[in-house]
């Protein structure tokens with residue numbers, strides 16, 4: 256066990272490396288390299304090949320090359336700001352070697368007239384002649400071996416030369432101890448993994464042609480997944496270890512709400528409600544994710560549980576990512592709870608300061624039972640008398656750390672429910688939400704008709720006008736989504752503003768525009784108009800992506816649909832199809848769709864099932880294109896890739912079962928390597 260401390264130098268500051276002074280340390284910090292392990296886990300992204308010696312007539316401008324030339328002539332202008340030049344040549348051609356800020360003496364020493372020299376650097380072209388400016392390497396003919404053949408290339412920031420950086424990495428690589436691995440030899444062997452030192456040596460060795468499927472890379476990916484799982488499961492253990500007071504209730508308020516709710520709950524909603532009610536009644540804290548496709552009816556479930564929590568004499572908080580959404584939840588709750596004496600409030604940043612203070616006071620002395628709001632609910636100055644339940648809606652941007660902070664803030668008696676519409680493929684579930692229990696709402700309310708999805712080229716846009724006219728005459732409403740607000744010549748996006756002007760001319764008096772640059776009150780005015788059906792068409796950027804509920808909107812037009820990810824399109828489409836009318840989603844695309852884009856649009860056309868779409872999405876994406884996950888706000892891994900390392904995810908899930916999560920000391924170095932230690936320390940306190 257003491258062995259584990261051998262590699263502790265990994266967590267020392269880079270300033271402990273020989274040659275790293277204040278200045279270099281600052282540069283490294285800009286690259287987010289502060290500890291030695293950061294240096295080692297920053298893998299080269301490319302290889303510079305200087306092994307081939309090029310003739311001067313086969314040079315490529317802009318590429319790095321090594322040439323073997325004869326030094327012919329000096330050209331030292333001796334005028335300030337003009338560089339010194341040395342003209343060299345081989346059998347075919349001449350090349351200028353250009354030096355800024357180098358003294359004549361030095362130049363004469365490294366490039367003696369008449370000698371054959373190896374010079375390596377980036378090839379430029381100036382006044383009809385090749386040149387190399389400030390060459391990286393200059394070596395005499397008999398020193399060929401010193402021009403190392405192939406170099407790893409790191410994403411450097413200005414101020415650090417490749418040579419210095421590589422030297423730092425090399426120094427630290429040598430210090431790694433390989434005899435204290437957290438994996439057993441047997442495990443390593445079975446999976447074709449190597450010890451940490453060898454793994455890292457290989458990954459930094461440019462001659463090893465590493466890729467994402469190389470065993471060495473896979474070892475890092477596995478370690479990353481595994482440390483993530485340990486963290487999640489530790490979090491899970493710690494949240495549950497402290498017992499809470501059971502919440503006693505008889506569905507008194509819940510039944511009232513249900514009476515006021517115009518629909519019957521689906522079977523699936525009822526089943527989930529039962530689980531949630533069991534959670535709040537139990538002495539274990541609820542720490543649960545309710546995953547349900549857009550429009551599946553999560554809100555009512557959250558509100559009913561809140562009603563039961565309030566009945567058992569606790570306060571409940573309902574948090575949403577935007578003010579618009581919060582205020583919509585608040586309005587709904589006011590209606591549903593109207594015949595009760597439950598005190599409900601809305602706290603957003605746009606309400607007057609005086610009211611805010613009053614609300615804060617009432618939360619602290621228990622006069623408010625149910626509060627709606629955004630992140631503002633979790634400011635330090637907001638205190639609850641007896642918080643028993645927190646619901647976080649659509650808040651998939653919450654990482655493990657934030658979830659834990661929240662649980663902590665709520666206190667030991669606070670149950671936590673996170674509601675998300677982000678469909679995560681089944682294989683990824685544990686890796687993302689292993690700290691929580693999971694409920695899935697898969698059944699949609701019965702009154703829903705599937706959304707009909709059409710795919711159309713943008714040049715046939717005028718075919719839409721009669722269709723839209725008809726929808727408007729039927730008192731239906733329309734979303735029109737454009738990717739960007741300002742026309743950008745560089746990116747071929749449509750502009751919402753421009754589109755708004757066009758549509759306004761066709762449907763005068765019926766069109767509104769909403770985009771990210773409007774301030775909150777302006778946004779609210781437009782959305783209110785749309786809610787009250789004063790306007791029928793809402794042209795917007797993707798701001799409507801969050802779960803606003805407009806039951807009479809039944810048409811969604813998405814421009815440049817091929818520019819969106821599958822999940823994002825599905826979320827957007829989910830804004831319609833919430834009422835009883837048949838709904839349509841039109842995906843407009845510009846000509847020349849890529850094969851991949853075609854497939855994506857087809858999938859969307861063929862199904863309305865968010866979970867299926869998520870799985871397909873995963874299949875379609877290639878490496879380096881895991882963007883959908885980032886877009887959807889789910890934290891990505893640095894090395895592990897959900898597509899290419901699916902087997903490693905499964906392996907890690909299998910192996911974690913054999914770990915005693917109460918005793919994770921053995922994995923301390925591993926957890927620290929991937930920055931999870933802070934989280935674990937946090938929860939342990």
Ligand code: ADP
Nearest residue numbers: 518519520521549550551552553554555700804
């Ligand atoms: P989401 O899961 O995306 O948050 P919402 O909770 O906003 O979905 O619900 C979408 C719409 O479905 C709302 O208008 C809501 O009133 C309605 N709804 C919820 N449950 C049912 C049900 N059982 N039957 C019919 N409509 C329902």
Ligand code: MG
Nearest residue numbers: 553554648802
């Ligand atoms: Mg919702």
